[in-house]
Amino acid sequence: MNLPSSRRTLLRLSTVAGAATVLSGCVTAGGDKPEQTKGTVTEDNPLGVPEGADLEVVMFNGGYGEEYTQHAVTLYEERHPGATVTHEGLQKVGEVLQPRFVAGDPPDVVDNSGAGRLDIAALAAADQLTDLAELLDAPSVDDPGVKVRDLLLPGVVEDGTLDGTVRFLNYSYVVWGLWYSQSLFDQHGWTAPETWDDMLALCEEIKGAGIAPWTWQGKYPEYMMDPLQSLAAKAGGLDLVYAVDNLEPGAWQQDGMLAAADAIHGLVTGGHILQGSEGLSHTEAQNAWCNGQAAFIPCGSWIEGEQQGVTPDGFDMTLAAVPALTSADALPYGAVQGASSESFLVPAQAANPRGGLDYLRCLFSGEVARGFAESAKAMPVVRGATEGLDLSSGLASVASTLESAGEHVFGYKYRTWYPELAVEVDTATGELLGGRADAQQWADRIQAAADALAADDSVVKYER
Template identity: 65%
Template sequence: MNLTRRSALAGVAAVAASTGLAACATAGGGDDDKVKQGDTSAENPLGVSAEAALEVVIFKGGYGDQYAIDAGTSLKQKFPKVAVDHKGIQGVGEVLQPRFVADSPPDVVDNSGAGRLDLATLVSAGKLTDLTSLLDAPSLDDPSKKFRDTLMPGVIEDGTFDGKPLVLNYSSVLWGVWYSKSLFAKHGWTFPKTWDEMLTLNDEIKKAGLAPWTWQGKYPEYLNDPLVSLAAKAGGFELVKSVDNLQPGAWQSPAMLAAAEAIHQLAVRGHILPGSEGLSHTEAQNAWCKGQVAFIPCGSWLEGEQQAVTPAGFDMVMGTVPALTGSDKLPNGAVMAASSESFIVPAKAKNAPGGLEFLRHLFSQKVARGFAESAKALPVVNGATDGLSLSSGLGSVAEAVKAAGPNVFSYKFRTWYAPLSKALDDATGELATKRINPQQWAERVQKAADAVAKDSSIVKHQR
């Protein structure tokens, strides 16, 4: 008796000591105070409690947070008693990491910006709510249409991890090669359809006294985008999948090697503005805006980013990356697209149904149109920009979406395997400065991909 009591006491002491030790950085919490899902109805398909508070944390970056405030207002019109606690912040990761650890996260998070939490880590730690019930709920604007059918192609897939939809991105980002319409008109140039035409045009541009290309050398990932786009066009969706699934030899496949060769040719033929490898994104983009350079690779945020320094009448346009070969597997308009501004509902959210309902309002026509107008970016909601008069750049992006139709591709490895992205960035920086050739580039990146595949501490995903 005495013995058992003593060992029981010792056990309690040990537990107390270990929890004491584990306190702070990694202490978890219970979820007893969760708001239960209420009754569902046609009016309230997600079973939102009419009175529970809702905490929303939004990354307030380049796009601002007005659209999320609008969504909160829209939700309050339907549920006047719900207190929406809106926080627009920067450094989402620093603020929310301890709360995820303690299992007391907010109800909706826009996990974006430089200091965001690593999405792959949140997913593998099981910290996110499955969004299927939201996707299958009727949309706010048209109850006969499911929520999932109001989104652009690829958006749900973008946020799906191993078959489970966990993330919904709000802003659609396309990657392409940008040029000034007025500059091209002045010289009588047209945007090339194939990479061979691109190289020929580059020679012509050089003769006119301009540098054909520049890139944001300080951040080599900018040049990866046209490279992997070219590879995807030549190799099709199978190639994209094989890269993301870390298949052996994917980076050394003929399409990928040809794409590396295509980018290497820019450097070999002297088509790149000298010094580009040392320029920050601002410096490179400003040189382009000043008309010193004809082309720059970038995502569709470029117009917003350059707003303050773009001269009047510059008329920037995003062209889709040209075809790599005459026998590409994807048609010419195919474009790399992804979505950003990652909205999640944490698994341990106190008011998860409220969080999902918030997203239903966020992705409604009215809020999305407001986003297009205030943030100058393309929301992922179908038809949200119809009838709006778009600026030159955003207009070209919207047209590219239409022209691509179903031929929109996106790579996942950047989100899934950060160490592989790092190795790819390094290798591409070396390729563009001719310090390595395409074979060496492919060898290096493949080695990094193999290392990730072998590393048991990195959680693997399949698509």
């Protein structure tokens, strides 16, 4: 969340930095899995957590905060009163945990999100992640008659599956789009545009009011890649999305992708972006937006929680779907990019993997999920968790946008599958937004990287 942090792949403040370095040792190091004891399986202990076994939880402390993971610790301690639970929040999960994976001494639970997160695909290929099927088939904390898997929204299990095995589970359901202040728009009589031509016309009106139409998190180009690839998906449909993920020749040079890149590049050449945005961090850009310096900012649905401390009263932040690129788009205007995010995993060499599984059973309970929605202002992946809650303006708009999208929710997987390609995509996008490359140069650069990856037999490939 979060994508960067991890898109937060999530989560998603930025793309994985140095992913190959982070996992190079993990693939070969660690030795055999340690002997792992299993406690007595009972109705109250369906996953066989050993009595008195300590538990270590390491999580990414980003926009969602630590309140919900601490809440799960409380539930776990109630269930296992003889255990000592250690909980730690980090900013750079991969950097801190790499040596521990290499040494064969990882924590029992990891929230693998944020900038510099571990390469999940490489961890899975190295058999460093526990298969979560047993957790999914376990009785839920809320209702023993309902399995954990049946609590999860559609697509969550699929998102965490690599080569037929569930290696991780995401916690937040993220929707990406364009954010604006409803009160600002009401003040000026503006409405969120449904076509790109309408967007450009509105940008001129916004500039006339003395406000920059857009800002973006320039130090993390992944943020602007989200509206670009949304425009491309709408133009080219799911065939384009799958071609990108499947590393097909020419996927990044398709007409829909080029047109989307040209549209985003046009924001630069048209003077529609707040001056200096390229040098802003995610928080700096988001603060400028909250302070009324720009009308639109691209982001995932974690932004409301992340900005709680600085958003003015009455701002009424609202999510809008990325406009349709043309009238001939393959997907409708209301289609949105959405996926589960904020990845939780149990390392295969953990000292207490059974405790790790049971901690996740607590985390995915309705009680913790409701608390997450309230504290993080974000959508959990647990069914019905937001029912009956008084939703904030941002979270309510996320729910409304998802409802309007219906079956037209799409998502790319190349960031999770191929982190090194994602780094090249973001580098090229930074050049595009900096005015140092045009759409064709942007596409050619990324396609060359994708082709090289496709030809590299040392990299495990995935397919949709």
